[in-house]
Amino acid sequence: MDHFQLFRRINADPRGYAIRRKQEGAKVIGHFCSYTPQELITAAGALPYRILGSGSDSVNADGYLQAYCCSLVRGGLEDALAGRLDFLEGAVFPHTCDSIQRLSDIWRMNAGFAFHADIIMPVKLNTESAADYMRAVLARFKADLEKGLQVTITETMLADAIRTCNRVRQSLSRLYAIRRQNPLAIGGGDLHAVFKAALVMDRAELADALEPLIADLAPAVRPPFTGKRLVLSGGLCSMPDIYQVVEASGARVVWDDFCTGARYFEGPVDENCAPLEGLAQKYLQRVVCPAKHAGIYSRGQYLLDKARENRADGVIFLYLKFCDPHAFDYPYMKAMLDKEGIPSLMFEIEDQLSSQGQLRTRCEAFMEML
Numbered sequence: 001m002d003h004f005q006l007f008r009r010i011n012a013d014p015r016g017y018a019i020r021r022k023q024e025g026a027k028v029i030g031h032f033c034s035y036t037p038q039e040l041i042t043a044a045g046a047l048p049y050r051i052l053g054s055g056s057d058s059v060n061a062d063g064y065l066q067a068y069c070c071s072l073v074r075g076g077l078e079d080a081l082a083g084r085l086d087f088l089e090g091a092v093f094p095h096t097c098d099s100i101q102r103l104s105d106i107w108r109m110n111a112g113f114a115f116h117a118d119i120i121m122p123v124k125l126n127t128e129s130a131a132d133y134m135r136a137v138l139a140r141f142k143a144d145l146e147k148g149l150q151v152t153i154t155e156t157m158l159a160d161a162i163r164t165c166n167r168v169r170q171s172l173s174r175l176y177a178i179r180r181q182n183p184l185a186i187g188g189g190d191l192h193a194v195f196k197a198a199l200v201m202d203r204a205e206l207a208d209a210l211e212p213l214i215a216d217l218a219p220a221v222r223p224p225f226t227g228k229r230l231v232l233s234g235g236l237c238s239m240p241d242i243y244q245v246v247e248a249s250g251a252r253v254v255w256d257d258f259c260t261g262a263r264y265f266e267g268p269v270d271e272n273c274a275p276l277e278g279l280a281q282k283y284l285q286r287v288v289c290p291a292k293h294a295g296i297y298s299r300g301q302y303l304l305d306k307a308r309e310n311r312a313d314g315v316i317f318l319y320l321k322f323c324d325p326h327a328f329d330y331p332y333m334k335a336m337l338d339k340e341g342i343p344s345l346m347f348e349i350e351d352q353l354s355s356q357g358q359l360r361t362r363c364e365a366f367m368e369m370l
């Protein structure tokens with residue numbers, strides 16, 4: 001049985017999936033960022049839906065945004081203004097980069113949804129006061145959800161949702177481990193489809209669907225992989241072509257540092273403490289994004305550790321055009337890799353529109369270098 005089929009189908013039409021869930025009675029809450037506490041939305045009985053933008057031409061959004069906004073923000077707003085997100089109750093905006101913070105205001109005033117929540121998390125995550133602040137912020141978001149969706153989120157409901165989301169994290173992490181052991185076990189395109197689907201699926205359905213997929217993949221004996229091993233790094237990956245290009249050049253991706261990849265699942269929530277406390281600790285200690293701060297070199301050190309652990313021959317930075325937080329981190333992260341003798345390539349992408357031909361040429365040249 002091809003367990004990937006379900007994920008490919010949902011990835012091909014995430015909107016269709018969410019609309020079906022809504023017709024079945026679910027409330028769908030949109031969000032743009034992996035700092036959104038999906039556990040609280042799940043506990044409220046709603047479906048957390050990551051908005052990535054459909055890649056349609058920007059007709060309406062340009063009137064509200066500066067020319068230098070990333071395509072994630074532009075695409076999401078365009079979809080909302082064009083009515084393509086009408087199945088949402090509303091959206092949540094964890095305050096991360098400047099673009100998302102401004103998008104929240106524009107969205108609230110113009111997108112016309114009933115529900116809107118800002119989650120103003122601490123920027124500096126590694127201080128004592130950040131822990132108190134994070135707990136208060138999460139409690140406030142819980143109250144916003146309860147009021148907006150007319151539900152009461154009990155401790156038991158939140159603990160159940162945490163367990164479900166932890167099952168998902170554990171399975172996604174297992175998929176990465178299988179691939180790391182033998183990169184031929186899972187095609188990059190298939191893993192990408194699983195992740196994109198995971199960002200919009202009902203978490204209990206997702207947890208149930210991942211377990212048989214892993215059970216099927218794990219025991220197979222495969223020839224050893226002898227090609228080049230790559231790590232990808234960046235904000236998000238909305239460009240599945242990258243896997244095709246990498247694999248056509250004889251290499252395989254063995255790890256990533258994307259908010260639509262490893263950053264989304266690394267680190268479970270502690271199930272042995274009070275649910276809100278566990279959540280606060282999780283979002284303080286998770287793999288950090290460049291819009292947050294947990295030490296000057298923490299992102300570079302993480303990338304270096306992952307490159308070493310996964311025996312990577314090189315790193316490709318996928319830089320989403322106009323994403324300032326990632327652009328600011330790139331020079332020092334590249335310098336840290338250079339110092340350790342790990343070659344890297346930087347490729348600028350603009351949603352799904354980047355040229356596959358140009359990517360292929362640069363990727364092939366990079367492989368020759370490795």
Ligand code: SF4
Binds near residue numbers: 097236
């Ligand atoms: S890179 Fe980090 S801060 Fe930016 S959208 Fe992704 S999860 Fe959010």
Ligand code: SF4
Binds near residue numbers: 070097099236326
């Ligand atoms: S972190 Fe980068 S990719 Fe994410 S919303 Fe901000 S500018 Fe866009």
